[in-house]
Amino acid sequence: MMTTCLVDALFPDVGKSVVTVLERLGHEVVVPRGQACCGQMHINTGYVDDALPVVRNQVAALTEVAADAVVAPSGSCVGSVRHQHVTLARNAGDDALADQAQALSDKTYEFSELLVDVLGVTDVGAYFPHTVTYHPTCHSLRMLRVGDKPLRLLEAVDGLDLVELPGAQECCGFGGTFALKNEPVSSAMLADKVAAVQTTGADICSTSDSSCLMHIGGGLSRLETGVGTRHLAQILASTR
Structure with a gap:
């Protein structure tokens, strides 16, 4: 699970609820400890150089576990993973990071997407x-x-x-x-x-x-x- 900054800092019950629902459905949920911000706020405000190490950390944290899927209770953070990370890495000339970010993007879902589209529930x-x-x-x-x-x-x-x-x-x-x-x-x-x-x-x-x-x-x-x-x-x- 990608917890997101706001959930981690202000709405922890939201993250716990995601875990509750998925475990009720019989799935194992892992929350990587190394994750932090997805970098969206840096990218959106033009601080792309500052965003790069943030994205690099997030990609590394979320790919260290051999998970079948990554879920986040936030459409905006999932949107950043899918539509910003690869482009940011390519523009910085970091093809290795871009490839990792693409692999992460392909299996990252907003909560309702995971339930309905992936789990069929x-x-x-x-x-x-x-x-x-x-x-x-x-x-x-x-x-x-x-x-x-x-x-x-x-x-x-x-x-x-x-x-x-x-x-x-x-x-x-x-x-x-x-x-x-x-x-x-x-x-x-x-x-x-x-x-x-x-x-x-x-x-x-x-x-x-x-x-x-x-x-x-x-x-x-x-x-x-x-x-x-x-x-x-x-x-x-x-x-x-």
């Missing part, structure tokens, strides 16, 4: 008696094209009432450093997303990226809406 035996609306994150939606996989997983959860989120495909406004460098625009986008969530009557808003979860959760909390947030993995890990 939609019902993971979860129970979550709440009304839930789902925000599809930008990277999972547009870069990885996971489609309706998260929704299919939620629809199979016993006791869960899934309600459609108006304007679901609109960005929540986080966007990594975008939220810091363009705070007024980010805040306006968040306000629209929070308002949309409130119209659903849901008591839980779910996403599959902890960054969006943090952003939307903060907006809901500051307005004292009473609406909670849960990562998709946390819902799927819940049982009676």
Whole structure:
């Protein structure tokens, strides 16, 4: 498992939930200790020279174990592994790293992708008696094209009432450093997303990226809406 920075630092229960679900399905999960950042934030902000050793460390850590697949509870981090690492290594003239990064890319999946596409599972035996609306994150939606996989997983959860989120495909406004460098625009986008969530009557808003979860959760909390947030993995890990 590629834990991701935000999960490791702020949302450890998300990582534990991924392990819970996969072990429930009979799979062994290994979390390499040497992993750190995937390098996405360095690359996205133009610090490509600084990103190279970060990527080199991540590739080495995630390939030291002879795993059948690598999974991450984050579409944005998986997007970096698939669409940035090889190009970064090739541009730096490090063909050996590029080849390793390509091999890693070929077996790296966002959580819902692994469950539905690789393991062929939609019902993971979860129970979550709440009304839930789902925000599809930008990277999972547009870069990885996971489609309706998260929704299919939620629809199979016993006791869960899934309600459609108006304007679901609109960005929540986080966007990594975008939220810091363009705070007024980010805040306006968040306000629209929070308002949309409130119209659903849901008591839980779910996403599959902890960054969006943090952003939307903060907006809901500051307005004292009473609406909670849960990562998709946390819902799927819940049982009676």
